[in-house]
Amino acid sequence: MNDSSTSGELAAGLRELLVRLAPGDRLPSSRELIQQYRVGPATVARAIALLAAEGSVVTRPGSGTYVARRAGTEKGAVDTAWQTVALTDRAVDTHLIAEPRLPPPAGTITMDGGYIHRSLQPTRGLGAALARAARRPDAWDRATANGLPALRAVFARIAGGGVTPDDVLVTAGGQSALSIAFRAIAGPGSPVLVESPSYPGALAAARAAGLRPVPVPLDTDGVRPDLLAEALAMTGARLLYCQPTFHNPTGTVLAPERRRQVLDVARASGAFVIEDDFARHLGHGGPVPRPLVADDGDGTVVHVTSLTKPVAPSLRIGALIARGPVMERMRAVRMVDDFFIARPLQEAALELLSSPSWDRHVRALGADLRQRCAWLTAALSLELPAATVTSAPAGGLHLWLRLPPGVDDTALTAAARQRGVAVSAGSRYFATEPPAAHLRLGFAATAGHAELEEGARRLGAALREVEAGR
Template structure:
């Protein structure tokens, strides 16, 4: 072939070559094609790109160009087996988050939900806030990486004295914040200490970041500080994730003395404490406990909070509160991940929490949650006296119920409950290692009304 050969002529020659080869066979290298056909590198690159677009060849960087697999007959499933090799072993384990029993039927009473039922949401206030936000002339402008300054100021004020807007990073809800903070603070293969039991979403986020969750036992008052110190010493961990206020799933509240000890133990280990303060607005009417962040003077505590739980599932607005270089690290991860959180949603959240209707909603919600909590606890005591409610919490959305069966009994019971059209959460999902006993987490905020709670437990009496 002469120097003036065109890309089209080279493609015709390559098509002939492909017809004589088998799928997976390697084509001559670019250097060989240039020498054989007397063409330049640009001509070879264009020809290969066009043949790739036609599906005749596939290129593998560092390996070469290969004859593509033959197209499947119409209706045959595509062969994606090659992806298993390409994706290596970095699988994301979503099992703690997914209901292995499948989608519940429409008549199922949901005691496994982690959000408020629509009847408990401030729907009118949310709609009004979103409408006001949409009318702002800058509603669709780019938001700062940190988040809107007025919204950061709201979270800073709630965090307490000594915290300013620059210490706050707005996130797309609590789960996004967990993923961000784990990746910002620890590296793949590092251990992360967690309470046992703990929130399954935290276990999933930690493992997705390549971290290894290490359980630290709790008692009736929460995590045991002496065992936390032992765990730091044995593992060399530099992160401890915890929920000191109205713990999910147990409802435990860490006493003031233990709060100080947890911060001191972590500080002595040169480690961070990630305080998941998800229940800050989910109290049942009494005073809220003082946060771990309030006990911290040296930037040991990174606090995570959210408006999603007390408002509505789709108000994906949360915040990370921290001081020192760790905030710069988290801000950098946010910048790389998605630049910023949707401005209209931030504006709507700001409108919501700035309106008098928000405080009224929180007061009403506290009463409703307290009544629902008692309704469910009383129904269990009445209908299933062999089940033990570990405590009647003073905040949060769930009861933690111990079963009389062995550790494997939680899944058996959850399956039996589903057959009675009741959805509950099997307790083994909340442990980073083996569960010491059989538990269920039973929520009281996702049903339409209190009557559904009693009805659900009556159904469970027969299993």
């Protein structure tokens, strides 16, 4: 074939070649076709474009031209191997937060959840709030990027201190708020200090943002300021993620004297503190400490809160509270992500928080959670006497159970699931190697007393099975 050959003639020759190749095989490169058929680059490009238009080949920029899947082959047998190259190495690790591939067997007692049982949710009030919100003339108008002013004012009032509505950014729940904050504050490859143990969702969000979690141990009074100062100095980190109130998973509350120390240490290092205040409305009836942001006078704290935990899983409304350029950065990230949060959901949240029934719900929920916590603690002491509840939490949804020496938490989790009780392996809550084996046990997602006792009984049987197999 000479230089006067048409692209149609070249395409015909390549069709003969395609017959001898299998779907997914790579065609010779453009340079090889130019040399083999003695044509110009434009002729080759037009011939390949003709074959691609008729579906005979697929082109992958930077990789080459490949034989397309032929008509009549098994539906769904798409060759996506090329995507491995195109996606490079930016994988998002969700193993810490992903749900099991298979649903739990019927009758499984749920003690691994992070939401309250349907019987504890204010479903009637929430339904009424959503109905009232939907009837507003402007309910389906575009919301402002920062969130409804009235809703921001409510979040500012709950935070207290000198927080104003202008310091509040409404988000699609707490997880979204964490993702925004991590991406806005620190660049890929940067260290972020986290309590050890810590919330798996935060670890996943930090890693998805390209950050490197560095653990800082905590004790019964919360994160240790001395080790925090040492970690900031050693790593050069400019970000700490912590849960000062009813910490997940341990239930720890940061001691009053340490609250000021943590802020002082962070300020001296020029670091931000992301305060995850997810459990603000999950106290068990006693006093709930003021959030760190209420006593922050210079913009050190980035406060995260959410309505999802005390209300219902699908009320995906939360807030970020911050002052200064960091808020402008987070607003910009939010704008790029999704422009604004659906107005009807914001209106419903505002209706719910403004209703007289809200305070009644929070008080009733606290009483229920306190009772459930006591039931499960008592059942565990009876069914798993060799395991230890590390502390009696004054708020939150979980107990942190230390297992007997030598017991593997993942093996016990699997054995428990086989016996019809779902629990969380403690190793999921550590950024690095855990110092001991634990389980996180939820007492809020079950139907009530009987299920908590039965769950403890099944877990005790699973523990004995694992110990016998060692």
